[in-house]
Amino acid sequence: MALTASAIRTAKRVDRFTYAIRNIVAEAKKVEATGKTVRYLNIGDPNQFGFLTPPHLIEAVVKAMRDGHNGYTPSPGIVEAREAVAVDFVSRGVQVSADRVLITSGTSEGIELALTGIVDEGEEVLVPSPTYPLYTAVLAKIGATPSYYRTDHTNHWQPDLDHLRSLITAKTRALVVIDPNNPTGAIYPEAMRRSLIEIAESHGLVILADEVYGDLSYDGPVPPMAALDNDAPIISYSSLSKAYLAPGWRAGWMAVGSSPRLDGALAAIKKLADGRLCSPGPMQFAVTAALTGDRSHQVAFRTQLRERAALTSKRMNAIPGISCVAPQSAFYAMPKVDLPSGSTDADYVLGLLRSKGILCVYGSGFGTAAADGFFRIVFLASPRELDAIYDDVDEFTRAFRSA
């Protein structure tokens, strides 16, 4: 065996791959190592804040395991789950059949399968700014480029359609729409959704409709985007992670719209899905239980989220130098702090972490400019805890801005 002193080289693509929501945890661990308690407001995991997976979902998984469903499943998922997803889409106005549904390891895997199956190296994908960062991370991995279209905090975080149109080139392949949105908590009115479909249609783009928070709009479920136009090439995603409170199960689905223009994409995605064998088998039984069973937990969850959202925007807007658009859905807010010149959103967020032990994520981790001063808060903690946290954010922000 040849001896060599050099370390194993890593792939260059990893240098381009970032996922700030988890990357920043390394900084929090350093702070914890000094003996300080860290309050983690970086990851949107309801279970870490006491929200419980509905028991009938747990029973479905346990029963599946006890009944011996512990082997591989077909690559696109078990028939019962695919049918339940299709029936659920049909009930929401999307005409899709089970053979166009895949059960995936969370929406995350659906995103990766679709981008890998559709977008070539050197091509471009329209993603919102700010965005959920997995899109840009996967694009970096496959050698494609994100084109960030602005969503405007001065207009309730709605997409800036002129800006979006101006970014489209011959290399653009897809339009990512995250509605309801992480990280902004925005939802888009029907007219905006129709405009996005129209733009995509007039340029031959496929829409990747990320609807993980579709049932978590405070006013009740938001219809899937594909329900507006069943002929448009739209791939819709969701999962058990958020609205069914089971993020660790890695159970999600994607529906490849019924437009024949998506037949090739469906075949490509299925081909890729074969290579990863299947998503976790027993959890697929919970998909059926979730979509055909009692959803009353969502009513309570939405009420609790609405209260926390109102508290968050009220407290943030009361801090001198911070403004915050009130979220309409999910459990995220994206406030903006007016930074002293020369400092960045990361300076602010890391300062808050080191001084008060509060971990948020800087906006540039979602694609906004570092000087713009955005940061994302996950507001799943109890209102009492949030109040205490926001006292600390207030105190820190005053000190940071006057330093």
Ligand SMILES: Cc1ncc(COP(=O)(O)O)c(C=O)c1O
């Ligand atoms: C917009 C968005 N899409 C996808 C995901 C990934 O979710 P899953 O757990 O279903 O993979 C998340 C998770 O936070 C998200 O916020």
